[in-house]
Amino acid sequence: MNSLFKKAYEKIKDSKNIVLISHINPDGDALGSSLSLYPILKNMGKKVTIFNVTQSLPQYLDFLPNFNKVTNKLPKNYDLMISFDCGSFDRLGIEEKPPFLINFDHHISNTNYGDINIIDPKAASTSQVVYNFCKVNNISIDKDSATCMYTALVTDTGSFQYESVNEKVFLMAADLVSIGVKPDFVAKMLFQRDRLSRLRLLAKAYDTIEMCCDGEAAFVEVSKEMMEITGAIKEDTDTIVNSVRNIASVEVACMLREDDEGIKISLRSKNFADVSKIAQKYGGGGHIRAAGATIKGEYDFDKVKNMIKDDINEVLKEKE
Template sequence: MEIYKQIWDEIKKADNILLIAHINPDGDALGSELSLYPILKRMGKKVTVFNATKPLPEYLDFLPNFDKVTNKLPKKTDLTISFDCGSFDRLGLEEKPSFLINIDHHISNTNYGDINLIEPNHASTSQVIYDILKANNIDIPADTAVCIYTALVTDTGSFQYESVNDKVFECAADLVRCGVKPDFVSKMLFQRDRLSRLRLLAKAYETIEMCCEGKVAFVEVTKEMMEITGAIKDDTDTIVNSVRALAPVEVACMLREDDEGIKISLRSKNYADVSKIAQKHGGGGHIRAAGATIKGEFDFEKVKEMLKKDLKEIV
């Protein structure tokens, strides 16, 4: 595609490049922004990998060049590339860069870049990166392959979501040929559990509330639960997915108490478009996985009643 070539032309012209992903990065965000680091360094570029979040998710600390991510912006930047971020305000930047390439796969992306490459039919932003590299005949080193593959695994729920198709598996197979060891990535992602997370799960599961004839399930995580169990934000990531796994549930919703307000995480199983609800409340995401923050609101029951009205319309 022409835009793939255009993006690589901009990269070749730039000397000082800033790679950035959304705040509170997930596997796709961090994996995508780290994926280009070794390639750009090999090209002789001065590269900064930035994320405003501190600390970064521990479960992703095995990613190559994880230690290169900084929360300090460089003094000089010719080109900024954002990854997996639907809107500019989620980048953690105060000012818009002089030239910004926006790469994403969320249909809700607001096209805030000077160049916007949004591929809603791709399973992850990292798959978009893969296609850019292939379109420009760029060799994929093992470090890059691990980042792209990890992002692909995490954003497809280990290849479980509707976004998975033949192209996703072809991409994964090629990444394995580039040096990825799937068993290693799997162990790093899924076999390094924290005791605090299991203790938090036990407390959170006690709050599960079913409604809409069992099609909707709510689960709550309070700051008190986090303090008692010693849990961190990373420990809450998979709670909503496990609640969605309940047999009758179509939509699972986790309410988590945050400094800003109540963070809502929505997951659907078969047909409900939860991205519409997230967008209604200032968030975004995918049809089957989305989220938002109800800022300034700390009453779980109030937020729950508000969401019940929304959810009844889609289940």
């Protein structure tokens, strides 16, 4: 891995105009990781564009340094693109292959679409891969970069709850705090700025909870009508499936959300079930404990639930 870090750094030093890109509908790790390199590259004298094709970025991340510099207009001329937290090229939302692509990620399902692929499935977040890249190459991390890396780490570990959390994760967090990150500030920005529309949506969504598989699984539904009545936005649905997983007996939680393409499924597991297997079956992906996909076409909630129940039963057998 260290040789790849050094190879990537040499390519960055040789480049002048760099695009930092993350996947469609970015989460905290995707945006945090890409934003973390922005001040570092600017200090190296590079021309840097932070790009994401998504029209409306998640507002809960608007406190991140340089958030307002993210654009959905790809520059015509650049010599290097660096992608973050994206498992496949099509998820970047662009059509033409860049002149040269460095691919930072921690998903085991990554398709190695870059010219240099720096993939570490053992990392808790893509920001940890970027952090290690900086450390190996003796790159100074300032407070802005550290805040972005820390935020990405917090969001992708479920506030340090997931199995990916180990000594290295806490050592990274401690180092970033020593640089100037304020954990209480990040926590308030991430978790104490709820929208009223989200709380109203939660009330309606929770009424749809349906238990199955002898209580080891649960479904929750979010319809377009619910979104319209409450005034909720897509971002307001992000943590619903996590809270359903919190039901004591539940190993697998699945949220079904209507959108223009079909039914979006978000899957979470607690202890042993590999929900990425379900997501991959329907053209999606993700992690063992958190994954998702979109079932496109004319489907309703009941039809999708009947399809997914058999898949959930299969992954629940992994305990046996």
